[in-house]
Amino acid sequence: MSERAVPPRVLAAEAGFEKSCIAEVGRLLRTAAAAKPGGVVAESGTGSGVGTAWLHSGLGDGARLVTVERDEELARRAAGVFADDGRVSVLTGDWRLLEQHAPFDVFFCDGGGKRDDPGRVVELLAPGGILVLDDFTPSAEWPPRFEGQVDELRLFYLTHPELDATEVLTTPTSSAVVAARHGAPR
Numbered sequence: 001m002s003e004r005a006v007p008p009r010v011l012a013a014e015a016g017f018e019k020s021c022i023a024e025v026g027r028l029l030r031t032a033a034a035a036k037p038g039g040v041v042a043e044s045g046t047g048s049g050v051g052t053a054w055l056h057s058g059l060g061d062g063a064r065l066v067t068v069e070r071d072e073e074l075a076r077r078a079a080g081v082f083a084d085d086g087r088v089s090v091l092t093g094d095w096r097l098l099e100q101h102a103p104f105d106v107f108f109c110d111g112g113g114k115r116d117d118p119g120r121v122v123e124l125l126a127p128g129g130i131l132v133l134d135d136f137t138p139s140a141e142w143p144p145r146f147e148g149q150v151d152e153l154r155l156f157y158l159t160h161p162e163l164d165a166t167e168v169l170t171t172p173t174s175s176a177v178v179a180a181r182h183g184a185p186r
Helices: 008-014 023-034 050-057 072-081 095-101 118-123 152-159
Strands: 040-044 064-069 088-092 104-109 125-136 163-171 174-181
Touching: 008 050, 008 072, 023 050, 023 104, 023 125, 023 163, 023 174, 040 050, 040 095, 050 064, 050 072, 050 088, 050 104, 064 072, 064 095, 072 088, 088 095, 118 125, 118 152, 125 152, 125 163, 152 163, 152 174
Parallel strands: 040 064, 040 104, 064 088, 104 125
Antiparallel strands: 125 174, 163 174
């Protein structure tokens, strides 16, 4: 069996960056972006651009991708990976800079917003928009637990009245919450 190919931009963005998006989540991101070929795709927490590159690998010709990173050096590095593609904008600063580009058809919230303003994260999704949140530890219990305590953050997303959400095992020790927004925006 042959190894699945990793997009070249993913490899370029990964070079020397240790906190990058794992390939299992990357393939999920590519799938989400491909499901919205003319959509607005967003990412909070660009890092060096690995997640961005996975989203880019599924990006349709009519789609736009906007990502924000608060670390200036990382944002500059990621911008260099996408300098030749006008569909991609790399912003430097607070995650709220994304608000001016909303609503989002796909939102990979890997940085700001996920924990500090989850209600606003949901509001930034278009009806039918897909939200991807990674870096969770799988829980076989309900409500989900982390380190013996109810995981209130995960519970927020999994039970939000405007979301149809599920938890997806990405590896034996990691999971992602994937959700779709229904109804009209507030």
